[in-house]
Amino acid sequence: MLADDTSEQSVGSRIPVSDHMLHGQAFRLTIVTLWDRTDGHDEPVRVQSVLLAEDGTRAWTGSIFVIEETANSRGTIFVRRSPMPESRPLPADSDLKVQKRGDELNVTLYRAAHESANDLWAVLPYEGGDFGRTRALQAWQRSLRPDSPVYRTRRFVINTWGDRSRDARITESFVLREIQAAQTIDADAVRIDDGWQAGLSGNSAFAGEMKTRGLTGFWSVSDRFWEVHPERFPNGLRPVLDRAKAAGIEIGLWYAPDSDDELVNWEKDAEQILRLHRTYGVRFFKIDGLNVVSRLAQQRIDQLLARVKDESDGNILLMLDITGHHKRPGFLGAIGSGNLFVQNRYTDWGNYWPHRTLRSLWRLSHWVDPSRLRFEFLNNTRNTEHESYAGHPLAPANYRSDYLFASVMMSNPLGWFEASNLPDNFRDRLTPLVQAWRQHRDTLAGCTIMPVGQEPSGRSWTGFLAIDQDGTPRSLLALREFTESNRYTYELPVPLDPHIATTVLHGAGVAEIGRDSITLTIDDAPGYVWVGFNTPDQETSDKK
Numbered sequence: 249m250l251a252d253d254t255s256e257q258s259v260g261s262r263i264p265v266s267d268h269m270l271h272g273q274a275f276r277l278t279i280v281t282l283w284d285r286t287d288g289h290d291e292p293v294r295v296q297s298v299l300l301a302e303d304g305t306r307a308w309t310g311s312i313f314v315i316e317e318t319a320n321s322r323g324t325i326f327v328r329r330s331p332m333p334e335s336r337p338l339p340a341d342s343d344l345k346v347q348k349r350g351d352e353l354n355v356t357l358y359r360a361a362h363e364s365a366n367d368l369w370a371v372l373p374y375e376g377g378d379f380g381r382t383r384a385l386q387a388w389q390r391s392l393r394p395d396s397p398v399y400r401t402r403r404f405v406i407n408t409w410g411d412r413s414r415d416a417r418i419t420e421s422f423v424l425r426e427i428q429a430a431q432t433i434d435a436d437a438v439r440i441d442d443g444w445q446a447g448l449s450g451n452s453a454f455a456g457e458m459k460t461r462g463l464t465g466f467w468s469v470s471d472r473f474w475e476v477h478p479e480r481f482p483n484g485l486r487p488v489l490d491r492a493k494a495a496g497i498e499i500g501l502w503y504a505p506d507s508d509d510e511l512v513n514w515e516k517d518a519e520q521i522l523r524l525h526r527t528y529g530v531r532f533f534k535i536d537g538l539n540v541v542s543r544l545a546q547q548r549i550d551q552l553l554a555r556v557k558d559e560s561d562g563n564i565l566l567m568l569d570i571t572g573h574h575k576r577p578g579f580l581g582a583i584g585s586g587n588l589f590v591q592n593r594y595t596d597w598g599n600y601w602p603h604r605t606l607r608s609l610w611r612l613s614h615w616v617d618p619s620r621l622r623f624e625f626l627n628n629t630r631n632t633e634h635e636s637y638a639g640h641p642l643a644p645a646n647y648r649s650d651y652l653f654a655s656v657m658m659s660n661p662l663g664w665f666e667a668s669n670l671p672d673n674f675r676d677r678l679t680p681l682v683q684a685w686r687q688h689r690d691t692l693a694g695c696t697i698m699p700v701g702q703e704p705s706g707r708s709w710t711g712f713l714a715i716d717q718d719g720t721p722r723s724l725l726a727l728r729e730f731t732e733s734n735r736y737t738y739e740l741p742v743p744l745d746p747h748i749a750t751t752v753l754h755g756a757g758v759a760e761i762g763r764d765s766i767t768l769t770i771d772d773a774p775g776y777v778w779v780g781f782n783t784p785d786q787e788t789s790d791k792k
Contacts, residue, residue, distance in 0.1 A: 262341055262358040265365045270324065270353040272317040275300040277346065280312040280615055282332050284570035284578040286591050290604050292579075293611045303349050307342035309333050311580055312615055314381060315346075315355065321377035325384060326357060327370040331581040337542050338362055362543040379741035382614055383696040383715070389617040392584040394562025398531055400693045402619060402660050403436040404682060405500065405532070410626050410664025412596045415443025416453040417666070419480045423488050429667035431495040433675055434682045437532055438492065438667070439500030439567075444481065447473030449504065449537075463537030463572075464507040467516060474503075474520050485528055500532030500567075507539040507574070511548040518555040525564055534567045534589065539574035549577065553585040567622055579616055587620050587660055595644060598636025600626050602647050603706035603729060606655040610699045610710060613658070618697045618712075624664035625652040629671050641730060642706045647774055649678040654755070654776045655727060657685050658697050658712045684754040688780070691722055700738050704729065709736035709768075720745075723753065723780045728770040737767040745783045753778040 279296040286292060298306075300315075311332055316323030328343055330336060338360055345356040357369045374384040393399045408417070408426060423440060430438050442449050447469055448459035458470045466473040476484050485499070492499045501524060505517040524530050540546050556564055566586030570578050579588065591608065593600035602625070609623050628644035637643035644652075653661055695714040702708035704727075711726040719742050726738065743764050750759045757770040757777030770777055 263361060263365075265357045265359050265369055266371075268324070268326075268355040268357075268371065270315060270317075270355065271351055272319070272353070273351055274318045275348075275353055276316050276318050278314040278316070279308050279310045280314070281309075282311040282579045282612075282615065284332050284335060284576060285573055286608075287571045287573060290608060292590065292608050293615065300346060300348055300353065305345065305347045307345040309340050309343045312385075313344050315353070316377075316381075320375075321380070322375040323373075323381065324355075325370075325372040325374060325381060326355065327372065327385070327388075327580065329368055329370060329580050329583065330363065331540070331546075331575060332578040335540075335575040335578050335581075336360075337540060337546050337575065377741075378614070379696070379698055379715075382698055385615060386617040386696050389583055389620060393620075394557065394584070396562040398563055398565045400690075402657075402689050402692065403532075404434070404661045404663065404685075405437045405439055405622070406430045406435050406663040406665070406667045407439045407441055407534070408666045409441040410594060410624060411630065411666045411669060412594055413666065414451060414453045415441070415448075418443035418477075420483065420488060422668075424491055425668040426666065427488070427492050427495050427497050427499075429670065430497050430663075433663075433667065433670075433679050434686060435497065435663060435667065436686075437498040437500050439502065439532060439534055440488075441502040441534065442504075442536070444477060444485070444501055445473060446470075446475045446477050463504050464539065466504065466506045467513045468506075468508065489528055498532060499528075499530060500534065501530055502534045502536060504537030505535065505549070505552060507537065507541075507545070510542050510545040511540070511552070514548040514552040515555075518552045518559075521556050521564065522559055525560055531563055532565050532567065534569060535586075536569045537572070537574075538569075538576045540577065541575060550582075553577075553582050557585060579612075583620070587622050588616075589622050589662070591624060593624060593626070593664070595626055595628065595631035595634060595637075598631075598634045600624075600644055601642060601706075602628075602644055602652055602655055603642055603704055606710070606727070607704040609656060609659055610704050610712075613697055613699045613712065618659045619693070621659040622662050623656040623659045624662040625649075625656055627665035627670055627674065628652065629674060630665075646730075649674040650681040650755075651727075651774050651776055653678055653681055653685075654725065654778070657681075658692070658714075658725060681754050684778070688723070688753055691716075695722055698741055700724070700740065701726070701736070707731055709738075711738065713738075713740060715742055720783070721748075721781050723778060724759075724766060725776065725778050726757065726768045726770065727774070727776045728768075728772070729774050731773060734771050734773070735767065735769045737762075737765050739765050744781070747783060749782045751780040751782065753780045 277298045281294045313326040347354040374380040450462040506513040569589045571592035632645040698713045701710040755777035760767040
């Protein structure tokens with residue numbers, strides 16, 4: 249969003265935070281605006297590129313700003329650690345201003361009057377073009393998260409809400425069946441969504457005295473709202489937790505902090521989350537329903553998130569829902585507090601499209617560390633006759649279950665379905681890939697995940713390259729969508745060792761190594777192959 253140019257008054261009221269002087273003959277400015285509230289759209293990333301060739305002053309709003317010297321591919325990233333522009337408690341007139349005079353470029357960063365300057369902006373230098381920029385952004389985001397296993401490890405989580413039963417089926421016996429089914433596909437956790445608690449949210453399939461009109465007002469309905477539902481779980485959560493532990497599965501819970509009166513009950517909510525953690529050992533909470541409408545509400549949600557993280561010693565991982573129409577911290581407003589539930593799609597509504605989910609992940613991964621993102625895949629055997637899908641070549645039913653998992657496995661995969669309702673062939677195709685992914689996922693933890701190939705469209709060759717901290721490629725996930733050709737050459741952002749060895753970690757395909765490229769042949773459309781790279785030194789080290 250460009251603010252018309254020359255005078256200070258034309259860009260509205262703002263407070264300077266810092267100035268940065270850059271020197272060079274030619275600069276390119278990239279303005280990235282990230283969009284949450286994804287229930288309403290499929291475009292989480294919007295990018296504008298501007299060549300700063302003429303002297304003058306200009307200003308913009310956005311989320312991430314990149315200024316690169318075009319002659320040497322070196323640059324500086326300016327990241328605004330706040331909610332996305334459309335989700336801020338108060339709108340901003342502009343966030344960044346540039347003043348160019350000859351070979352000097354002065355960059356001014358701004359805050360609004362209600363914002364604190366402390367840690368609002370991060371300034372990250374980089375070199376090496378697009379790969380260097382992506383590596384710097386992902387490493388910086390990882391540095392803000394607790395160094396604990398609950399944050400480092402990607403996890404495959406099952407959440408039953410995607411089959412649209414809402415809370416109608418949530419009982420002790422149903423959750424026990426889900427645990428057993430999750431074990432058969434090697435999932436890490438089952439998250440019990442809205443319905444485990446005594447009170448009823450506005451999304452409940454039932455009526456009752458302890459029911460809210462929406463996703464707030466819980467404490468005003470009853471102080472017992474967040475107790476365990478006495479009829480659905482007559483023995484409490486202990487039998488569920490014991491069965492899950494025996495199966496090697498963790499249990500997560502849904503929770504919605506009360507947004508009433510600018511989150512006035514934030515301390516009660518923080519304490520309730522911590523109590524559930526201390527009492528039951530629950531480490532995974534889906535945080536829903538937030539509506540951060542003011543400076544005070546922003547301060548309170550920041551305090552809530554900080555208390556949960558600090559008092560659990562970083563052993564609680566929150567999944568922050570950024571799908572709804574309310575104002576929430578979003579992609580950059582709470583980086584150290586957990587991962588992000590990016591999309592909320594259903595075959596029942598005809599709005600789940602695997603190629604569009606993949607496209608959102610691929611585009612976001614240039615700017616947001618994929619280990620912070622949780623993307624869904626669904627039971628695509630449901631609702632195959634929905635009017636949106638009938639006869640459509642990209643309908644969910646045209647994909648295999650293992651491909652669906654592969655398309656989101658560089659993030660944190662979310663099984664957005666009732667695991668006990670999956671057909672046998674879905675499980676049989678899915679489970680071997682999940683097992684391979686679990687075997688190799690720790691390698692991904694310290695890698696830059698670089699989107700490569702073509703932007704997903706349903707008819708593209710696309711993928712993700714995992715590159716370790718010293719710049720060595722470790723694996724390539726190649727995804728062939730519905731393309732005519734079974735062969736494609738990926739141009740890589742880093743060179744390959746001429747003595748590198750390739751191993752098929754999973755999938756079906758043939759790899760041919762070049763110096764700065766790799767050519768894949770995949771016969772299935774859609775199809776995938778996950779290729780691992782090892783130099784002779786790495787192979788020797790692995791054997792030890």
